[in-house]
Amino acid sequence: MQPTTKAKPRKGKMSPPAEWLAARPLLTGLGITALSVLFGMQLLRVLVPGIFWILGARMDWGAIELGAIGLLIFLTAFLAAPLGRLLGNHRLIIVSGGGLALVRLLIQFWWGEPLFNLCLAIAGTIFFIIFLPACLENSRAQGAFAISHFALGLLVGLALDTAISGAFKTYDTAWRVELLPLLVTVLLVAAQLVLLSYATVTSARLTPSPAASGTSTWKALTWLAVGPFLFLELVVLQNIPRLAALTDWSLPLAFMLILLAQLAGLAMATYFLSKVRHNLWLWALGCGAGLIAVLAPGYQDSAELTALLLLVGQILASTLIVIILMGITASAAKRQQPTISLGNGAGMVLLLSFILAYYAVYDISLPYSNTLLEPVAGGIIATCAVAGTAILPKQVLPRLKLWTVPALSLLLLIVPLSMAITWQPPAAVAGKGFPIRIMTYNLHNGFNTDGHLNMETIARVIERSAPDIVALQEVSRGWVVSGRLDMLTWLSQRLHMPYVFAPTADPLWGNAILSRYPVMAYSRFDLPPADLFIRRGFVAALVDLGNGDKLKVIATHLHHLEGDSDIRKEQAGTIVKFLDDVGHNRVVLLGDLNAEPSDPEMVLLKEAGLLDTCETMNPYLACTFPSENPRKRIDYIWISRDLVLQDIEVPFSTASDHLPVIAVISEQASRRLNHGYY
Numbered sequence: 001m002q003p004t005t006k007a008k009p010r011k012g013k014m015s016p017p018a019e020w021l022a023a024r025p026l027l028t029g030l031g032i033t034a035l036s037v038l039f040g041m042q043l044l045r046v047l048v049p050g051i052f053w054i055l056g057a058r059m060d061w062g063a064i065e066l067g068a069i070g071l072l073i074f075l076t077a078f079l080a081a082p083l084g085r086l087l088g089n090h091r092l093i094i095v096s097g098g099g100l101a102l103v104r105l106l107i108q109f110w111w112g113e114p115l116f117n118l119c120l121a122i123a124g125t126i127f128f129i130i131f132l133p134a135c136l137e138n139s140r141a142q143g144a145f146a147i148s149h150f151a152l153g154l155l156v157g158l159a160l161d162t163a164i165s166g167a168f169k170t171y172d173t174a175w176r177v178e179l180l181p182l183l184v185t186v187l188l189v190a191a192q193l194v195l196l197s198y199a200t201v202t203s204a205r206l207t208p209s210p211a212a213s214g215t216s217t218w219k220a221l222t223w224l225a226v227g228p229f230l231f232l233e234l235v236v237l238q239n240i241p242r243l244a245a246l247t248d249w250s251l252p253l254a255f256m257l258i259l260l261a262q263l264a265g266l267a268m269a270t271y272f273l274s275k276v277r278h279n280l281w282l283w284a285l286g287c288g289a290g291l292i293a294v295l296a297p298g299y300q301d302s303a304e305l306t307a308l309l310l311l312v313g314q315i316l317a318s319t320l321i322v323i324i325l326m327g328i329t330a331s332a333a334k335r336q337q338p339t340i341s342l343g344n345g346a347g348m349v350l351l352l353s354f355i356l357a358y359y360a361v362y363d364i365s366l367p368y369s370n371t372l373l374e375p376v377a378g379g380i381i382a383t384c385a386v387a388g389t390a391i392l393p394k395q396v397l398p399r400l401k402l403w404t405v406p407a408l409s410l411l412l413l414i415v416p417l418s419m420a421i422t423w424q425p426p427a428a429v430a431g432k433g434f435p436i437r438i439m440t441y442n443l444h445n446g447f448n449t450d451g452h453l454n455m456e457t458i459a460r461v462i463e464r465s466a467p468d469i470v471a472l473q474e475v476s477r478g479w480v481v482s483g484r485l486d487m488l489t490w491l492s493q494r495l496h497m498p499y500v501f502a503p504t505a506d507p508l509w510g511n512a513i514l515s516r517y518p519v520m521a522y523s524r525f526d527l528p529p530a531d532l533f534i535r536r537g538f539v540a541a542l543v544d545l546g547n548g549d550k551l552k553v554i555a556t557h558l559h560h561l562e563g564d565s566d567i568r569k570e571q572a573g574t575i576v577k578f579l580d581d582v583g584h585n586r587v588v589l590l591g592d593l594n595a596e597p598s599d600p601e602m603v604l605l606k607e608a609g610l611l612d613t614c615e616t617m618n619p620y621l622a623c624t625f626p627s628e629n630p631r632k633r634i635d636y637i638w639i640s641r642d643l644v645l646q647d648i649e650v651p652f653s654t655a656s657d658h659l660p661v662i663a664v665i666s667e668q669a670s671r672r673l674n675h676g677y678y
Contacts, residue, residue, distance in 0.1 A: 028199050029149030030156060030405065033135055035192040036097050037157025038164070039104040040128030044234065045484055046107065046174050047073070047125050048355060050118035052481045054451030057444075057657070063363065067356060073122055074352045077129040078345035081338040089138050094196055096131035100124055101192040104174070108185040111177050114452040132226065133344035140329050140340075147329045148273045151322045152405045155269055159262040162238055163412045166255035167419070169493065170241050170478075170486045175453040220339035222324050222388035227347030228377035229321050231354040234480050236295070236374055237261070237314045241478030241486035245501070245508050247303035251489045252420035259416055261311045265318025267406045272322055274402050280389035284323050288382020291316040295378045298371035299507050317378070320385045327388030350380070359481050362505060362534050370506075426496045428518040431468070433547030435646055435666035436517075439467035440590035440635055442557070442658035443474050445482040449628050449654040453483045457655040459494045462514075465651065465662045469543060470514040471555035471590035475501070478508045488512050502539030504557070511539055511555050511591070518544045525578065527571040532559060538575060538591075540582070549667070552587040554578075558601070560594045568594060568601040576608040584609050588665065589638040592658060596633055610638040613645050613663045622650055624659040637663045644668055 051070060055061045061069075084092050103124035107117055139150035164184065165172060173181035236242065237258070244254035272283075294313040300306045328340070354377055358370045441462065448454050462470060476482035477489075492499045497514040502524040504510035513519070522541035538556035545551055556575065559567045572593075579587060589610060595601045597612065606612065614622040614633060623630035630650075635658055639645065647664040 028195050029139065029146055030153040031195045032093075032097055032192065032199060033150050033153025034157035034160055035188060035195070036100055036128065036131050036135070037154055038161045038188065039100050039124065039192070040131070041158065041161045041230075041234070041238075042172060042174050043100075043104060043107070043121050043124040043128060044230075045172055045480065046117065046121040048480055049447070049453060049483045050114070050121055050451065052359075053445070053447045053453075054114055054118050057447070058449065058451045063360070070352050070356065071349070073125060074129065074348040075345065076126045077133070077348040078341060080130045080133040080344060081341035083130065084134055084137065084341070089134055089141075092134045093131065093138055094199070096127045096134060098193060098196050100127035100131060101189045101196075103127060105185060105189045107174050108182055114450045117452070129344065129348045133223070133340045136223065136325075136328070136344075137340050144329060147325055148402055151269060151273060151325045152266065152402065154321065155262070155266045155318055156405065156409060158233055158238060159259060159266060159409060159412055162240070162255075162259050162262055163415045165484075166240055166251075166259065167415045169251060169490050170484065171455060171490050172453075172483060172485070175455075175483060177456075218339065219388045220328050221343040221346070222327060222384035223340055223343035224347035224350065225321065225324050225381045225384035226344060227350035227352075228354065228380045229317060231351050231358075231377050232295075232313075232317055232374065232381075234355075234484070235358060237310060237317060239478045239480075239484060241476075241484065241489070242508055243307065243310060244486055244489065245477040245503070246299060246306045249303065250420075250423060250425065251486060252416055252423045256413070256416040256420065257307050257311065258314075259412060261314035262318070263406060263409055263412070264311065265315045266409055268315050268319045269322040270402050270406050272319060272326065280323055280326065281386055284320065284382065284385035284389050287316045287319050287323070288378070288385055291320060291378040291382055292375045295375040298369070298374070313378075317381065320381050323385045324381075324388050327385070330389075355480065359479070364533065426492055426498045428498050429516055431517040431544070431546030431549075433545050433549040435664050436468040436545055436551070437466060437662060437664050438469045438471075438553075438588055438590065438637060439465055439660055439662045440471040440555070440592070440637055441473070441660040442592040442635060442656060443472055443487065444656040444658065445474050445476050445479070446485060446487050447482070447656075449626070449657055453485065454655065455485070455487065455490055455494075457653075459491060461651070461653045461655050461660060462491075462495060465649075465660065467514075467662060468516050468545075469551075469553055470497070471553070472512040472514065473555075473557040473592045474509075475512045476509050477501070477503075500539060500541055502537060502555070504537040505534045510537065511557055513539060513541050513553060513555050515541070515543055515553075517546065520544050520550070525574075527556070527558070527574055529567065529570070532567075534560070536571060538578075540578065550586065552582065554587065554589045554591075556589070556591040556593070558591070558593045558595065562594075565595065565599055565601060568599075569604060572601040572604045576604065579608065584640050585642050586667070587640045588643070590636070590661075592635050594634050602636075605638055609641055611641060611643075611645070613637045613639060613648050613665075614650070614661065616645065617648055617650070624650060624661060626657050627652070627654050627659050628657075630659060635659065635661050637661050639663075639665055642668055 051066055056066055103120050107120050136150055139146040173185055240255050240258055244251050294309045354373055358373050361370045446453050446455050475488050477486045478484055488499050488501055497516055500513045500519055500522045502511045520542045524539050525537055527536040536559055538554055541553045543551045543553055558571050623633045624635040625632045644666045646666055649662045650659050
């Protein structure tokens with residue numbers, strides 16, 4: 001096999017900027033790919049929540065309808081080959097890459113109806129999944145030098161996406177109605193359009209490298225690994241909130257570790273691309289086995305082990321995707337766009353399937369744990385890498401000098417380093433005892449009733465109420481279907497209130513308490529039964545109110561299906577038993593209990609001696625769900641009989657599908673006792 005060489009510009013007059021870029025193909029090739037991957041990943045994190053929260057929650061589409069619309073979107077990836085024949089591959093790159101950038105810009109400027117945002121996200125995702133095979137075929141045709149730009153551009157784009165997401169505390173710029181995210185997006189889109197415009201001039205003058213004398217084109221099908229690869233990046237490897245929740249590390253530290261892992265993966269990929277490698281299939285086999293091994297354990301209790309597995313997993317996944325690209329390049333004997341397009345389409349269908357299967361376990365009974373999908377995805381990547389390099393000539397790629405890319409990428413570490421230096425964890429303040437304001441709020445995973453992720457509005461609702469203690473439900477810390485946002489850290493920083501987190505459904509989703517006052521002790525407890533699709537639990541905290549006063553705060557979220565009163569009664573009974581153990585004095589129970597006052601589970605709480613604070617309100621004004629037209633009272637603040645209700649309020653807001661409940665409580669004058677710890 002003859003090694004491919006760098007494509008050379010044909011003779012002819014160019015403008016000075018085009019001449020400058022023509023002399024720097026690494027900048028244009030890598031830059032266009034990296035920015036397209038950045039925009040594509042951002043749009044995927046708009047598309048997936050949009051399907052779930054706009055079409056599903058708001059418009060009440062069923063699971064089959066949601067799956068069908070998702071399938072239609074991702075099936076468009078198969079159109080890359082016919083569109084390439086129709087437009088020409090280079091023109092297709094310009095159209096898809098430029099369209100992707102413009103859609104991303106429109107989403108940033110559009111602050112109106114979220115359904116329009118979803119339509120834009122659909123269009124942008126289609127551009128993205130068509131751009132990838134078009135760009136890959138173009139790079140493959142130009143040889144090893146161009147394919148290295150594509151490979152490194154893919155990894156740099158992921159690192160750039162992580163850097164921007166982390167810089168904004170995982171609250172994606174696409175959802176934020178602020179000046180700084182707008183400016184960042186405008187600059188990035190402008191850079192993409194400039195690179196594409198000059199690429200139009202320079203690429204028209206490039207002579208493709210001689211085709212490699214290889215075997216068949218079927219190995220281009222191994223590009224289907226891109227789907228499982230992007231799935232792992234979205235859900236695990238690139239997920240800053242996930243690492244922060246699993247390790248209990250600060251957000252800057254989790255951000256730093258993930259970005260370091262990506263840069264280490266980029267360095268390993270550069271090493272492979274820069275050296276002549278013999279027996280690539282052995283490397284693929286070893287890296288593939290390692291990737292499956294580090295993904296197989298699922299969630300770990302040890303923070304250090306979790307971080308180590310993520311670091312190794314990112315390096316191995318990055319290496320494998322580059323090995324796959326090396327195999328596609330080395331085995332090509334002719335134009336492969338139809339086969340690459342076929343593999344890309346299959347990969348995108350796999351991406352959708354993995355995402356749906358991962359989160360479907362919280363809605364329907366399925367015979368697997370969703371963490372099992374992670375090593376399965378790793379296994380597909382490994383299989384593609386081994387298959388794509390099993391029969392290759394001894395010499396695969398020429399030596400390329402590419403170390404400038406990982407060296408310059410180290411500059412991205414400035415972002416988490418500066419965040420770590422300036423990071424100020426909220427500090428509890430000394431209170432003055434009773435009275436205090438307490439609040440319960442179901443956050444609806446951060447989405448308002450229109451289906452827009454709007455954490456700032458939620459923060460303002462809480463801020464206006466000025467509570468001392470807040471019980472939160474439906475708190476997501478890294479679910480992709482909820483925008484992969486660390487809701488709790490963001491709210492804690494925004495409101496300057498320390499938090500206690502109590503995961504229930506999995507380690508990334510559950511209940512939380514925000515408290516201005518010191519939390520002296522807290523514990524998390526599971527609620528029965530153990531086989532619910534979404535596990536339930538409660539968190540109990542002892543809060544020092546100051547002036548010698550302490551308060552037991554219990555925050556919970558009971559089972560949600562309307563006909564399952566027996567399950568909620570069992571859960572309420574578990575909480576009552578806990579109160580029997582720790583004492584019924586100076587205690588508040590807050591949360592979304594998914595039951596109305598006359599239901600048996602609420603009667604059980606009343607019989608246990610707790611007082612329903614909203615009983616004193618007009619029944620209509622006390623309703624909390626749905627927030628647009630409240631008809632049910634299912635959110636509660638219960639207090640023990642030694643406490644006194646001074647005020648109660650249910651303010652109106654559509655920031656969530658629930659209304660918050662705020663109460664001002666004090667203690668009876670005759671009950672100035674300190675009941676100690678539990």
